[in-house]
Amino acid sequence: MSDSKENIGLENAENWTEVISPSASLFDLRLKEVWRYRDLMMLLVRREFVATYKQTILGPIWFFLQPILTTITFVLIFGKIARISTDSVPMIIFYLAGITLWNYFSDSLNRTSTIFKDNASLFGKVYFPRLVMPLSIIISNLIKLGIQFILFLAFWLYFFLVKGNVHPNIFLLLTPVLVVIMGILGLGFGMIISAMTTKYRDLIFLLTFGIQLLMYATPIIYPLSSIPLRYKWLVLANPMTSIVETFRFGFLGSGYFSWGSLLYSIIVTLIIMGIGILIFNKVERNFMDTV
Amino acid sequence: MMGDILIKVENISKLYRLGEVGTGTISHDLNRWWAKIRGKEDPFARIGEVNDRSIKGESDYVWALQDINFELRRGDVLGMIGKNGAGKSTLLKILSKITQPTTGEIKIKGRIASLLEVGTGFHPELSGRENIYLNGAILGMTKMGIKKRFDEIVDFAGVERYVDTPVKRYSSGMYVRLAFAVAAFLEPEILIIDEVLAVGDAEFQKKCLGKMKDVSDRDGRTIIFVSHSMPMIASLCRRAIILKNGRMIFDGTASAAVHHYQNAGKENTGFLNFIDDSRKPGDYLGELLQAWVEDMNGKMKSELLINEGFKVVIRYIVKDKTPLAPLPNFHFFDQFGQYIFVSSPLPDKITLGIPGEYLAECLIPANFFNVGYFSIGVALTFHHSGIHVSFYEQHGLNITITEDMDNSFARTSNHGGEIPGVVRPFLNWNTIKTK
Numbered sequence: 001m002s003d004s005k006e007n008i009g010l011e012n013a014e015n016w017t018e019v020i021s022p023s024a025s026l027f028d029l030r031l032k033e034v035w036r037y038r039d040l041m042m043l044l045v046r047r048e049f050v051a052t053y054k055q056t057i058l059g060p061i062w063f064f065l066q067p068i069l070t071t072i073t074f075v076l077i078f079g080k081i082a083r084i085s086t087d088s089v090p091m092i093i094f095y096l097a098g099i100t101l102w103n104y105f106s107d108s109l110n111r112t113s114t115i116f117k118d119n120a121s122l123f124g125k126v127y128f129p130r131l132v133m134p135l136s137i138i139i140s141n142l143i144k145l146g147i148q149f150i151l152f153l154a155f156w157l158y159f160f161l162v163k164g165n166v167h168p169n170i171f172l173l174l175t176p177v178l179v180v181i182m183g184i185l186g187l188g189f190g191m192i193i194s195a196m197t198t199k200y201r202d203l204i205f206l207l208t209f210g211i212q213l214l215m216y217a218t219p220i221i222y223p224l225s226s227i228p229l230r231y232k233w234l235v236l237a238n239p240m241t242s243i244v245e246t247f248r249f250g251f252l253g254s255g256y257f258s259w260g261s262l263l264y265s266i267i268v269t270l271i272i273m274g275i276g277i278l279i280f281n282k283v284e285r286n287f288m289d290t291v
Numbered sequence: 292m293m294g295d296i297l298i299k300v301e302n303i304s305k306l307y308r309l310g311e312v313g314t315g316t317i318s319h320d321l322n323r324w325w326a327k328i329r330g331k332e333d334p335f336a337r338i339g340e341v342n343d344r345s346i347k348g349e350s351d352y353v354w355a356l357q358d359i360n361f362e363l364r365r366g367d368v369l370g371m372i373g374k375n376g377a378g379k380s381t382l383l384k385i386l387s388k389i390t391q392p393t394t395g396e397i398k399i400k401g402r403i404a405s406l407l408e409v410g411t412g413f414h415p416e417l418s419g420r421e422n423i424y425l426n427g428a429i430l431g432m433t434k435m436g437i438k439k440r441f442d443e444i445v446d447f448a449g450v451e452r453y454v455d456t457p458v459k460r461y462s463s464g465m466y467v468r469l470a471f472a473v474a475a476f477l478e479p480e481i482l483i484i485d486e487v488l489a490v491g492d493a494e495f496q497k498k499c500l501g502k503m504k505d506v507s508d509r510d511g512r513t514i515i516f517v518s519h520s521m522p523m524i525a526s527l528c529r530r531a532i533i534l535k536n537g538r539m540i541f542d543g544t545a546s547a548a549v550h551h552y553q554n555a556g557k558e559n560t561g562f563l564n565f566i567d568d569s570r571k572p573g574d575y576l577g578e579l580l581q582a583w584v585e586d587m588n589g590k591m592k593s594e595l596l597i598n599e600g601f602k603v604v605i606r607y608i609v610k611d612k613t614p615l616a617p618l619p620n621f622h623f624f625d626q627f628g629q630y631i632f633v634s635s636p637l638p639d640k641i642t643l644g645i646p647g648e649y650l651a652e653c654l655i656p657a658n659f660f661n662v663g664y665f666s667i668g669v670a671l672t673f674h675h676s677g678i679h680v681s682f683y684e685q686h687g688l689n690i691t692i693t694e695d696m697d698n699s700f701a702r703t704s705n706h707g708g709e710i711p712g713v714v715r716p717f718l719n720w721n722t723i724k725t726k
Contacts, residue, residue, distance in 0.1 A: 010644045015400070015480045016299075016398040016399060016400055017399060017400050017401060017402070018398075018399040018403075019396060019397070019398050019399070020385065020386075020388060020391070020392065020396065020397040020398075020399070021392070021395070021397075022391055022392055022393060022394060022395075036433075037428070037431070039428050039432075039433050039434040040425075040428035040429060043424055043425045044425075044429050046421075047414055047417060047421075047425060050416065050421070051417065054416040054457075055416070120414050122411060122429070123389065124389060124407075124410045125389070125405075125407045125408045125411045125431055126387070126389070126405060126407065126408075126412070126430065127387050127388040127389055127405070128429060128431065136552055147302075159361075188463060285390065285391040286390055286391055287306060287392055288384065288389055288390045289308070
């Protein structure tokens with residue numbers, strides 16, 4: 001029909017602000033839309049903090065208590081009983097450095113990986129760019145890291161100025177880079193897992209175990225130098241390894257640092273992030289049908 | 292008034308997988324993936340069936356929606372009607388981008404906000420104030436936008452005193468008021484509302500309805516409204532669609548849609564006939580033979596004019612000699628299923644329980660009912676100390692009353708639109724000049 005041709009011409013002339021269709025680019029993050037929802041992101045961050053510590057007596061003090069208690073446990077079990085080497089660094093600051101970083105990564109990963117499951121009722125009722133949710137989690141964890149980092153700095157200054165047994169160097173300036181890499185890595189892994197748990201719940205059971213296993217595969221409770229040469233590549237294959245080691249090297253003066261392995265971590269992180277975006281985008285559209 | 296098209300829904304379909312996600316899932320996923328790589332169509336899409344929840348299907352896949360098409364212009368208020376499982380929620384979810392269609396396209400001009408539930412994202416620990424901001428942001432408002440309207444929102448909800456109290460201490464009514472208030476001050480071009488008005492007290496519901504009418508009339512906002520309440524659909528919407536088993540079976544004015552929906556599946560609207568049936572409605576005391584509506588000339592009819600009288604007629608059998616008084620009665624309902632009245636003859640005018648065949652007529656005078664759709668329930672009851680019901684065909688007869696615009700000049704000359712009400716009697720008026 002000649003009519004239909006004209007119609008198509010007309011339709012193109014009209015500027016639709018949005019077209020809902022079954023297929024859209026999987027790599028499109030729609031960051032513009034995320035930016036429009038930035039207020040929501042900040043409110044979610046706020047909700048996270050307010051809601052977590054309402055009706056607790058100690059409130060935000062828990063931010064400090066958590067790493068301190070873990071450090072004490074590690075000192076007792078891995079330091080005193082198992083006598084694992086800390087490369088002649090004071091145990092407290094050695095473990096605290098590892099725990100501060102690891103908590104940030106594992107919290108980011110843990111919380112992002114249950115996003116779809118935790119927010120099923122919310123996602124099922126209203127649309128907003130789903131990416132807002134993991135981003136708000138990363139931001140609130142970043143704030144938490146900031147607070148815990150102050151704790152770390154306090155201990156570190158004590159050992160540096162009073163005891164004089166830590167030896168910082170210029171590489172501590174890399175810390176912001178390390179934090180960014182960890183954030184992206186946690187986000188990427190979290191998005192992959194969260195997307196897959198919507199369909200296969202089995203992963204949830206594996207997750208707790210997996211995170212624990214990953215911690216032991218990262219030099220948190222031991223220095224990389226204590227690993228036998230034969231297995232070193234295995235630990236180094238873990239992108240978190242060079243991050244933790246670089247951090248310790250910069251602040252404490254003991255540890256392993258090479259640009260190569262840091263670059264490796266960055267590349268792996270970017271790949272994981274890419275896969276994460278891909279899967280997240282795919283699942284985001286239809287997860288309500290399977291969750 | 293013709294606004295520009297804001298939504299264009301084209302061939303929207305949605306395929307759902309039924310049943311548990313279990314060990315079969317991975318193999319299906321792999322199969323589908325393999326087909327996709329080879330450029331073939333989804334092997335499971337082909338076996339989709341029409342979605343009728345009452346019939347057990349052969350396939351694990353059903354079409355929750357099939358080939359939905361419609362357009363909405365600026366200021367349109369569209370009602371959506373359908374039984375549970377007809378696909379209303381799925382369509383709303385696709386429209387509000389919560390889930391994707393399997394095929395088809397929806398083109399949108401402007402911003403869409405959907406209210407599939409009030410208080411989405413409310414956190415019990417947070418105060419009313421904090422929740423207003425959070426909920427507003429979830430619905431797509433900016434912080435500035437909420438700030439500007441904050442006082443209005445609190446005022447509309449009427450929770451000024453509790454605005455800094457955590458919402459977990461709110462009564463459920465207060466909670467709903469606050470939640471709706473946030474939504475009421477959204478300013479999208481297109482608003483999607485799902486039955487949220489079913490909550491809250493009557494006064495608040497009225498307030499909400501008023502607000503919605505305001506929004507569409509004054510601001511020219513486009514609204515899609517889903518409800519099971521036919522009076523609400525009829526009073527709020529100009530146009531309505533009916534979904535059935537995932538298909539759109541009706542698209543027209545709201546009142547026509549309501550009528551269609553109410554009377555779906557009912558045939559022989561003006562006539563009931565059980566004479567040849569071996570099992571007639573009834574019991575050991577009485578049975579229904581026939582019932583119908585006829586005009587004053589004795590012609591069977593289901594469409595009548597407002598200015599003509601008509602008769603409702605029933606033929607029934609009294610089977611046994613009883614000391615009870617058999618009373619035929621007619622029950623009148625409007626298009627929304629609301630009871631209008633019931634009528635029966637006076638007991639002294641009928642023969643006490645003597646077996647035989649009876650015929651009873653009830654005369655409805657001209658100019659009694661308003662124009663519209665009515666249904667008539669047909670029953671036979673026996674009265675003694677209590678009531679015994681032999682049969683009751685609740686919406687057995689259905690009639691339409693219309694108005695001949697040429698011949699009823701006197702009644703509508705000074706009236707632009709429809710005259711409200713279920714009845715429209717001619718009453719005696721006396722008007723004199725007093726000053």
